[in-house]
Amino acid sequence: MNETSAWVILIAAIFTNNILLSNFLGMCSFLACSKQIPTALGLGAAVIFVMTGTVALNYWIYHSLLVPLEIEHLQFIVFIAVIAAFVQFVEMFIERFSPPLYYALGIFLPLITVNCAILGASLFMVIRKYTFAQSMGFGFGAGVGWALAIVLIAGLQRKMLYSNVPWPFRGVAITMIITGVMAMAFMGFAGMVTIQ
């Protein structure tokens, strides 16, 4: 497990261990923002960026501050603070240096602080004892996997506008079920690469 190459982890995080479809993380913003493809793309890009950044930061903080000081039990509160601060900083940075990007991503950034996929990626990194390279592969891969899933579902949602869904299923219920079918499709990748 510790010898697994970062590239294998990257591929696994996108396809076989998709953070949304097999670990169920990031469902809240997934349900809220999967109606239109452009919105899904914007949120997906923001998640990839923030997830890679925060996993790297949290790796460094966990291994150079929390472990030497033996305060690992504070990891939750430290990680969430790092994520909130990172998002805030990135928002100010982008606003200052790239206004077009800010207007494209801006509204999605605050949402991301409470996206459980971001915190989940950091927690998985600790639980699975990744090295730094592996963590980077995992953070980036998990972000890409999440973005892929939300964009695909947004495409399916568009098709569903024209179908006659029975009334109790309208809204969230049918979204859940098509997500389940999509998760089944992604299980076809199982066996391609294995982590854990």
Added chain:
Amino acid sequence: MTSSPPAMLPGGPGGVLDGKGKQTFLDGIWGNNPISIQVLGVCSALAVTARLANSLVMGVALIFVCVGSNLFVSLLRNVTPRRIRMIAEMAIIATFVILFDQFLKGFYWEMSRQLGPYVGLIITNCIVMGRAEAFALQNRPLVSIVDGVANGLGYAVVLAVIGFARELLGAGTVLGYTVLSTDWYTPCQLMILAPGAFIALGLLIAVYNGFKGPEPEETTP
């Protein structure tokens, strides 16, 4: 529901379960259930429900965190500056999550290992944050506790139902005891795997919608 005459209240002398308290309680469990109506906190609802025991522990965890954070956010509501309230809420919630996580690690290590990161992820569970923000900030501590219990319970009940169905159909067991013998029942592996979780929750929400009846504007397609 601002205030109700005390005569018609079954709630008791303390005033905790006065009109508002009772309404708050029922809303949390049925009328405005956190999962099936507000669709909050579904991540863990999907992730831990492969077995009933895990679902129950997660339900207890959420009740504990919800009550604790609602109580403290409500107690501190008059002294918290408006601009930093999010961070204050986050810190309070994280404190209670750490408490519960340490408790699990200390006394129920096996359960803690199975739940993995999902205990920590209660911090970003939108239910807790949502209740602190939407309810505890505006209300007195006692009513806030009722709201915390109710929303935690509403969440726990949904988790228990999904966990029961998935474990029963997927493995033929309930809390580890065999109910549907494998002699004549072939376990539906799908229910334990990831897709089963999505489908089970989708069906549950559909059934719930069915009980509530169609939305007024949607009755005529």
